[in-house]
Amino acid sequence: xxxxxxxxxxxxxxxxxxxxxxxxxYKAQNPGKDAIRLGxxxxxxxxxxxxxxxxxxxxxEMGERSTFRGYGEEQGxxxxxxxxxxxxxxxxxxxxxxxxxxxxxxxxDLGNILDIFSINNTVLIPDPVxxxxxDTNIMAGRKIIYVNGNEENxxxxxxxxxxxxxxxxxxxxxxxTGAVYNKKQLESWVSYALEQDAVILFDSAYEIFIQxxxxxxxxxxxxxxxxxxxxxxxxxxxxxxxxTRCGYTxxxxxxxxxxxxxNKLWLRxxxxxxxxxxxxxxxxxxxxxxxxGLNQIKANIAYYMQNAKLIxxxxxxxxxxxIGGENSPYIWLKCTDGMSSWDFFDYLLTQFGIVxxxxxxxxxxxxGFFRLTAFGDRGNILRAxxxxxxxxxxxx
Ligand SMILES: *Cc1c(COP(=O)(O)O)cnc(C)c1O
Numbered sequence: 478x479x480x481x482x483x484x485x486x487x488x489x490x491x492x493x494x495x496x497x498x499x500x501x502x503y504k505a506q507n508p509g510k511d512a513i514r515l516g517x518x519x520x521x522x523x524x525x526x527x528x529x530x531x532x533x534x535x536x537x538e539m540g541e542r543s544t545f546r547g548y549g550e551e552q553g554x555x556x557x558x559x560x561x562x563x564x565x566x567x568x569x570x571x572x573x574x575x576x577x578x579x580x581x582x583x584x585x586d587l588g589n590i591l592d593i594f595s596i597n598n599t600v601l602i603p604d605p606v607x608x609x610x611x612d613t614n615i616m617a618g619r620k621i622i623y624v625n626g627n628e629e630n631x632x633x634x635x636x637x638x639x640x641x642x643x644x645x646x647x648x649x650x651x652x653x654t655g656a657v658y659n660k661k662q663l664e665s666w667v668s669y670a671l672e673q674d675a676v677i678l679f680d681s682a683y684e685i686f687i688q689x690x691x692x693x694x695x696x697x698x699x700x701x702x703x704x705x706x707x708x709x710x711x712x713x714x715x716x717x718x719x720x721t722r723c724g725y726t727x728x729x730x731x732x733x734x735x736x737x738x739x740n741k742l743w744l745r746x747x748x749x750x751x752x753x754x755x756x757x758x759x760x761x762x763x764x765x766x767x768x769x770g771l772n773q774i775k776a777n778i779a780y781y782m783q784n785a786k787l788i789x790x791x792x793x794x795x796x797x798x799x800i801g802g803e804n805s806p807y808i809w810l811k812c813t814d815g816m817s818s819w820d821f822f823d824y825l826l827t828q829f830g831i832v833x834x835x836x837x838x839x840x841x842x843x844x845g846f847f848r849l850t851a852f853g854d855r856g857n858i859l860r861a862x863x864x865x866x867x868x869x870x871x872x873x
Contacts, residue, residue: 481616483615483616486615486618492608496834499822500512500826503826503830507830511830512831512832513831513832513853513858514832514853514857515850515858515861516834516850517850518834519719520714520717520719520777520781521852521854522717522777524716524721524761525765525777527764527767527770528762528764528773531761531764532757532760532764539757549753549754549756551747551753552575552577552578552579553578553759555574557579557759557763558725559574560763560766560767561574561577562574563766565695568694568695569698570698575740577727578725578726578727578744578747579724579725580723581722581723582713582718582722582723582724583709583711584609584711586726587680588609589750589751590678590709590726590743591614591619592746593743593746596619598619598620598643598644599619599620599621599641599642599644600614600620600621600642600643600644600645600646601642601644601646601675602621602622603623603634603647603648603651604624605632605654605839605840605843605846606646606651606652606653607652607680607839608840610678611840622640623841624637626651626654626842627842628811631656631800632654632800632809633651633656633657633662636665638669638672643673643676644675644678645675645677646677646680647663647678647696648679648680648682649663649679649680649681649693650684650686650801650804650805650807652682652839653809653834653836653843654800654801654807654809654846655800655801655802655803655807655808655809656801656809657689660691660692660693663696663698663702664699667705668701670706671701676706676707676732676739677702677705678706679708679709680709681694681696681709682709682710682715683805684710685775686781686782686804687805688782689803689804692804703729703731703732704729704731704732705732706732707727707732707739710725710726711723712762715774717777718761721761722758723754723758723759723762726743728743780855784806785801785802785851786803787858787859788808788851789803794866794869797811797813802851806851807851808848808850808851809836809848810847811845811846815845817837817844818844818845819835819837821835828868829865829868830864831864831865833848834847834848834849835847835848836848
């Protein structure tokens with residue numbers, strides 16, 4: 478008997494546990510002082526009323542013999558897949574409902590999709606990025622190469638034609654940097670993937686935060702993407718579903734490799750290994766895409782984006798290099814005085830009682846950078862920014 482030895486190659490994931498440890502030490506040493514958390518990667522506003530009402534109705538249906546439902550439809554209920562298609566139609570993207578797969582979230586699908594690809598594929602991953610892409614491929618034992626995000630390319634790395642890759646991860650808007658690819662940049666990734674016969678795994682978990690109408694919110698807004706890209710989306714950040722759990726993955730029918738439809742492979746994989754999303758949750762998700770639902774969740778997004786603006790404007794005033802915050806809930810800043818990510822974490826915590834996330838936790842290129850998030854409470858963000866501004870005024 479052998480275990481999967483690839484797990485030995487995983488780096489210990491100490492990022493959030495170390496943050497908690499340092500925070501607890503701070504609290505013990507500073508009784509009565511509070512710490513303001515600007516590192517939260519989770520939403521804080523509750524589900525919109527129209528979503529709650531839809532789920533309540535669904536609960537009652539499940540308690541009536543005439544409306545009770547057992548096992549659900551394979552790819553998710555048609556009512557929800559059609560609602561997703563209607564949402565894409567508004568972006569100018571035509572999808573058929575058989576191209577949409579409902580899931581319990583993007584993280585599961587981003588990891589599970591690897592089931593349909595050979596272990597011999599080479600994977601190209603931007604650095605820094607959401608750590609799930611790296612870890613799931615290490616678990617499988619795939620070869621990983623990185624493409625560097627840095628200050629010079631504004632953390633939006635572009636393809637290098639001399640590099641050979643089979644599976645390409647893109648995350649736009651990016652977690653942790655908040656950077657968003659424009660149309661031309663995405664076109665270069667799509668044409669690279671088509672030339673290489675590679676498949677792009679496009680994570681659009683933050684698409685709804687994009688405010689600039691000229692920026693793409695779906696990879697399928699790029700010509701040719703239907704032949705080379707799978708898109709992963711989630712209601713977690715868009716509609717506050719991190720605890721409720723629902724997402725969707727799009728695999729176009731034109732996406733074939735070796736004359737095999739990836740849509741068919743994924744259907745087979747999901748129907749074999751995935752149990753689907755509860756009917757009640759799918760009714761809640763359907764309500765997200767109604768006119769009323771979209772209005773209600775957009776009010777929440779606007780609240781987070783106002784937070785983001787407050788943070789970004791404060792950093793600008795203080796002369797700190799930063800990106801993000803305009804089209805994403807993340808603000809990515811360069812640590813001051815050449816500090817490392819973790820030194821800057823300690824500095825912010827001990828001097829200001831502010832907790833953020835060290836960029837080094839998202840890859841080698843994150844060292845020297847730091848992530849702040851807009852998911853917190855407005856009052857807390859105003860207090861934190863007030864502390865930074867007063868300090869900045871004193872040193873000037
Ligand atoms: C939060 C997040 C997800 C998805 O989350 P789920 O809750 O699993 O749907 C996916 N990608 C990125 C980059 C994220 O930050």
